[in-house]
Amino acid sequence: MPDTRKRSSIWLQFKDFFFVLVLSLSQFRLHGSTGLRSGSQANFFPPLEDAMLPSGSFNNRMALITGGGTGLGRAMTATLSQLGAQCIIASRKLDVLQRTAEEISSQTGNKVHAVQCDVRDPQAVSQCVDQIEALTGLPDVIINNAAGNFVCPSERLSPNAWKTITDIVLNGTAFVTLELGKRLIQNQKGASFLAITTIYAESGSGFVVPSASAKAGVEALYKSLAAEWGRYGHRFNIIQPGPIRTKGAFSRLDPTGAFEKAMIDRIPTGRLGTPAEIANLAAYVSSNYASWMSGAVIRFDGGEYVSLAGEFNELRSVTPDQWKLLEAMIRKTKGS
Numbered sequence: 001m002p003d004t005r006k007r008s009s010i011w012l013q014f015k016d017f018f019f020v021l022v023l024s025l026s027q028f029r030l031h032g033s034t035g036l037r038s039g040s041q042a043n044f045f046p047p048l049e050d051a052m053l054p055s056g057s058f059n060n061r062m063a064l065i066t067g068g069g070t071g072l073g074r075a076m077t078a079t080l081s082q083l084g085a086q087c088i089i090a091s092r093k094l095d096v097l098q099r100t101a102e103e104i105s106s107q108t109g110n111k112v113h114a115v116q117c118d119v120r121d122p123q124a125v126s127q128c129v130d131q132i133e134a135l136t137g138l139p140d141v142i143i144n145n146a147a148g149n150f151v152c153p154s155e156r157l158s159p160n161a162w163k164t165i166t167d168i169v170l171n172g173t174a175f176v177t178l179e180l181g182k183r184l185i186q187n188q189k190g191a192s193f194l195a196i197t198t199i200y201a202e203s204g205s206g207f208v209v210p211s212a213s214a215k216a217g218v219e220a221l222y223k224s225l226a227a228e229w230g231r232y233g234h235r236f237n238i239i240q241p242g243p244i245r246t247k248g249a250f251s252r253l254d255p256t257g258a259f260e261k262a263m264i265d266r267i268p269t270g271r272l273g274t275p276a277e278i279a280n281l282a283a284y285v286s287s288n289y290a291s292w293m294s295g296a297v298i299r300f301d302g303g304e305y306v307s308l309a310g311e312f313n314e315l316r317s318v319t320p321d322q323w324k325l326l327e328a329m330i331r332k333t334k335g336s
C-alpha cells in the first residue's frame with residue numbers, strides 16, 4: 001500500500017477509536033453525577049425464563065412467525081413450539097431459518113418448518129402462503145415480527161434507504177396480513193394476529209425516522225383490522241417492546257455499545273428485557289387465554305417510555321440531602 005494511503009487508513013482507524021472513546025467518556029460523566037447507582041433496582045425485577053402457559057396450550061395449532069430465525073422471533077418460536085404449536089418461520093435467509101428450525105424442533109419434539117420469503121415482495125408472500133397451506137394448512141397464529149432498521153440522521157437517508165425500511169416493516173406486514181387474512185376469511189377460519197412494533201411508534205423518534213413512521217403505520221393497520229375483521233374471527237394485537245438485546249437490533253442501533261448504559265439508567269426496572277420474557281407475552285396474547293383481547297397495544301419496556309416522557313423524572317438524581325435543601329427553599333416561598 002502506498003505510504004499516503006497507509007497513513008490515511010491509520011488516521012481513519014484512530015478517528016473511529018477516538019469517536020468511541022469520547023462517547024464512552026461522555027456516558028461516564030453522565031452517570032457519575034446520579035445519586036442512586038443505576039441498575040441496582042434490577043434485583044427487584046428478575047426475569048423468569050420458563051414458559052408461562054400450561055404445557056399443551058398450543059397443541060394442534062399452527063403458528064407463523066416472520067423473522068423467526070433470529071432474535072425475538074426465534075424466542076417466540078421456541079416458546080410456542082415448547083407449548084405444542086407446529087411453527088413455520090419465514091424470512092430471507094433460508095440457511096439461518098433451517099438451523100433455527102432444526103435446533104428448536106430437536107429441543108421440543110414439535111416440527112418447525114422453514115420457508116424462505118422476502119416480505120417486501122407480494123408475489124413471494126403469496127407463494128410463501130401457498131407453501132404454508134401445503135405444509136400445515138392455514139395458521140391459527142400469525143406473528144408479524146420481521147423488521148429492518150438502522151440509526152441514521154434523516155438528512156443522510158437516500159430514497160432507497162427510506163423505501164427499504166418502510167417496505168419491510170409496513171408493506172411487509174400488510175402483505176402478510178392481507179394475504180393470510182383473505183385466505184382465512186375464504187376458509188371461514190379464525191386467527192390471532194400479533195404485530196411487534198416498538199415504543200417509539202407512539203412518540204416518534206429522531207434518527208430512526210423510517211422505522212418510527214412504518215411502525216406507526218403497522219399500529220394503525222392492526223387497530224383498524226381489529227375493528228373490521230372481528231366478524232371473521234380474527235383478533236389483532238400489538239406488542240411494543242423496549243430494548244431487548246439482540247444482535248440484529250443492537251448492532252444497527254448502538255454499534256459501538258456506547259449508549260447501552262444510558263439506556264439502562266433510564267429504565268425504572270434497571271435492566272433490559274429478555275427474549276424469553278417477550279416470548280411469554282406473545283404466547284399469552286396469541287393463545288386462547290386472551291381470546292377477548294383485540295385491538296390492544298401492549299407496551300413492554302420496563303417503564304422506559306414513561307421514564308423518558310415525564311418532565312420531572314430527572315429529579316431521580318437528587319440526593320436526600322439535596323432534597324432537604326430544596327424543600328426548605330420551597331417552603332420558604334410565600335405568595336407568588
Ligand SMILES: CCCCC/C=C\C/C=C\C/C=C\C=C\C(=O)SCCNC(=O)CCNC(=O)[C@H](O)C(C)(C)COP(=O)(O)OP(=O)(O)OC[C@H]1O[C@@H](n2cnc3c(N)ncnc32)[C@H](O)[C@@H]1OP(=O)(O)O
Nearest residue numbers: 147148149150152158160161164198243248249253254259
Ligand atoms: C440512544 C441510543 C439507543 C441505543 C439503542 C440500542 C438498542 C435498541 C433499543 C431499542 C430498539 C427499538 C426498536 C428496534 C426496531 C428494530 O426494527 S430492530 C431490528 C433490526 N434488524 C434488522 O434490521 C435486520 C434486517 N436488516 C437488514 O437486512 C439491513 O440492515 C437493511 C434493513 C439495510 C436491509 O438490507 P438490504 O435489503 O440488503 O438493504 P441494502 O443494504 O441494500 O440497503 C438499502 C438502502 O439502505 C441504505 N442503508 C443501509 N444501511 C444504512 C445505514 N446504516 N445508514 C444509511 N443508509 C443505509 C443503503 O445504502 C441502500 O440505499 P441506497 O441504494 O444506497 O440508496
Ligand SMILES: NC(=O)C1=CN([C@@H]2O[C@H](COP(=O)(O)OP(=O)(O)OC[C@H]3O[C@@H](n4cnc5c(N)ncnc54)[C@H](OP(=O)(O)O)[C@@H]3O)[C@@H](O)[C@H]2O)C=CC1
Nearest residue numbers: 067070071072091092093118119146147243244246248249
Ligand atoms: N430488540 C429490540 O430491542 C427491539 C426489537 N423490536 C422489534 O422486534 C422485532 C424483532 O427484532 P430483533 O429480534 O431484535 O431483530 P432481528 O434482526 O433479529 O430480527 C429481524 C428479523 O426480520 C427478518 N427480516 C428482515 N428483513 C426481512 C424481509 N425483507 N423479509 C422477511 N424477513 C425479514 C430477519 O431475517 P432475514 O435476515 O433472514 O430476512 C430477522 O430474522 C422487530 O419487529 C423489531 O422491530 C422492537 C423494539 C425493541
